[in-house]
Amino acid sequence: MAGRSVLVAGAGVSGRSAARALNALGASVTLVDDGAVAEPGVHSAADAAAAVSGHALVVTSPGWRPGNALAAAAESAGVPVWGDVELAWRCDRAQVYGPARRWLAVTGTNGKTTTTSMLHSILQAAGVPSAACGNIGLPILDALAAERRVDVLAVELSSFQLHWAPSVVPDAAVVLNIAEDHLDWHGGMDAYTHAKAQVLRGRVAVVGLDDPVAAGLRGVSTAGRTVGFRLGPPAPGELGVRDGVLVDCAFAARGSEDPVVLVAADRIVPGGAAGVLDALAAAALARAAGVGRDAVAAGLEAHTVGPHRAALVATVGGVEYVDDSKATNPHAALASIAGRRSVVWIAGGLLKGASVDDLVAAVAPRLAGVVLMGRDRAVIADALSRHAPDVPVTEVLAREDDEVIGSSNPSRAGTGSVVTGPPAADSDVMDVVVSAAAGYARAGDTVLLAPAAASMDMFRDYADRGDRFAAAVTRLHPGG
Numbered sequence: 001m002a003g004r005s006v007l008v009a010g011a012g013v014s015g016r017s018a019a020r021a022l023n024a025l026g027a028s029v030t031l032v033d034d035g036a037v038a039e040p041g042v043h044s045a046a047d048a049a050a051a052v053s054g055h056a057l058v059v060t061s062p063g064w065r066p067g068n069a070l071a072a073a074a075e076s077a078g079v080p081v082w083g084d085v086e087l088a089w090r091c092d093r094a095q096v097y098g099p100a101r102r103w104l105a106v107t108g109t110n111g112k113t114t115t116t117s118m119l120h121s122i123l124q125a126a127g128v129p130s131a132a133c134g135n136i137g138l139p140i141l142d143a144l145a146a147e148r149r150v151d152v153l154a155v156e157l158s159s160f161q162l163h164w165a166p167s168v169v170p171d172a173a174v175v176l177n178i179a180e181d182h183l184d185w186h187g188g189m190d191a192y193t194h195a196k197a198q199v200l201r202g203r204v205a206v207v208g209l210d211d212p213v214a215a216g217l218r219g220v221s222t223a224g225r226t227v228g229f230r231l232g233p234p235a236p237g238e239l240g241v242r243d244g245v246l247v248d249c250a251f252a253a254r255g256s257e258d259p260v261v262l263v264a265a266d267r268i269v270p271g272g273a274a275g276v277l278d279a280l281a282a283a284a285l286a287r288a289a290g291v292g293r294d295a296v297a298a299g300l301e302a303h304t305v306g307p308h309r310a311a312l313v314a315t316v317g318g319v320e321y322v323d324d325s326k327a328t329n330p331h332a333a334l335a336s337i338a339g340r341r342s343v344v345w346i347a348g349g350l351l352k353g354a355s356v357d358d359l360v361a362a363v364a365p366r367l368a369g370v371v372l373m374g375r376d377r378a379v380i381a382d383a384l385s386r387h388a389p390d391v392p393v394t395e396v397l398a399r400e401d402d403e404v405i406g407s408s409n410p411s412r413a414g415t416g417s418v419v420t421g422p423p424a425a426d427s428d429v430m431d432v433v434v435s436a437a438a439g440y441a442r443a444g445d446t447v448l449l450a451p452a453a454a455s456m457d458m459f460r461d462y463a464d465r466g467d468r469f470a471a472a473v474t475r476l477h478p479g480g
Helices: 013-024 045-050 069-077 084-093 112-125 140-145 159-163 189-197 212-219 272-288 293-302 330-338 357-366 377-387 429-440 462-476
Strands: 005-009 028-033 042-044 057-060 081-083 102-107 130-134 152-156 172-175 204-208 225-229 238-242 245-248 260-264 311-316 319-323 343-347 367-372 393-400 416-421 446-449
Touching (some): 005 069, 013 028, 013 084, 042 045, 057 069, 069 081, 084 140, 140 152, 212 225, 245 272, 260 293, 272 293, 272 330, 319 462, 343 429, 367 377
Parallel strands (some): 005 057, 102 172, 204 225, 225 238
Antiparallel strands (some): 238 245
């Protein structure tokens, strides 16, 4: 890269990380973005597309879709396009930052961050110098360049990142599950599944056997060895749960046929089926890397839940208010609702092409009420009309600069209500949402923010959505 001219597309966290790495390598970097450019040193992507032929490489941030104008211009000009993960992989393989690291990769529709943080906790318990990086928040390039060297990377990889990283071959990798998500970005389920399956070609591949799509990837894995994990008792070559204990029947000592007892399922946080499955996946990757059972147990027992992942905000009058803003697709929302008896469900946002009919049909008996918000709330309202016609529904329309975002859904006019918010300049639309949800709730219910959709139509990101939910709960019930 020394002396070469490189375009970096995207001025966010990953783009700036790539720019720093390239500058350190001696490249001449031009940072571009597709939004309004009001910042020194950041250029227009449209202008860059017209001059892309003068560059040796384009490094794109993961959110930039295939076929965007800059990528199309680069392809036409014969300029390669890498993601920041691809750049990190090539730098690591070239030993830019010292001897190459071992990559343990985690992907799937849901549970990636929890599994990655569990894996990192296990590696720490084993005394392995490691970092949790990638889609979990810390760019891989920053982890590689850190002053304190790490030998193992616990890498969370999204389908976006994998699309732009065709060379990455992790030492061991897991596909947790695959459900409809990001179909608008990938163009369909086949392309989305293909992006996830790319990780299954290293030394060890791990797949979730309780998920039919992920389990089907055993047939396409090109890894040296493919193992699975399930909630039930494991067969040889699998991890699973037997008599309430996580056990390993895949990585026992050479010559031993006895399962390796890892940890009691009731020691896993978060609890429930989803948490246990994530723990099994993390244990499988750790065991594939040679970590002993004691460190697996210690790491899983030490693990705590991150923010916005089924976090209890408050309990008021016997009603629990729970922030699961990270449930950004129907598959995650189903897991969040399924373990609860009676739920006032707060949902809506950007569905990204996913269907919600199966979700609504499955959770209908548990719903005490529903509050909908966001651009695609009408899609969920229509599904509720078909599968839960007796459940009361409120749709909240947000105002921005006195302009109503969206409109009411006439099909629900006889069975629900429409509220426009926020009601005052110093209030938040989430105040209206939480107030409506509280109106449906009775002692023993859970008011659950599990939107089944992305957040960027109304909020900065899922964390902002969760924070504003928690703040609205506090304002509605001062003191908790």
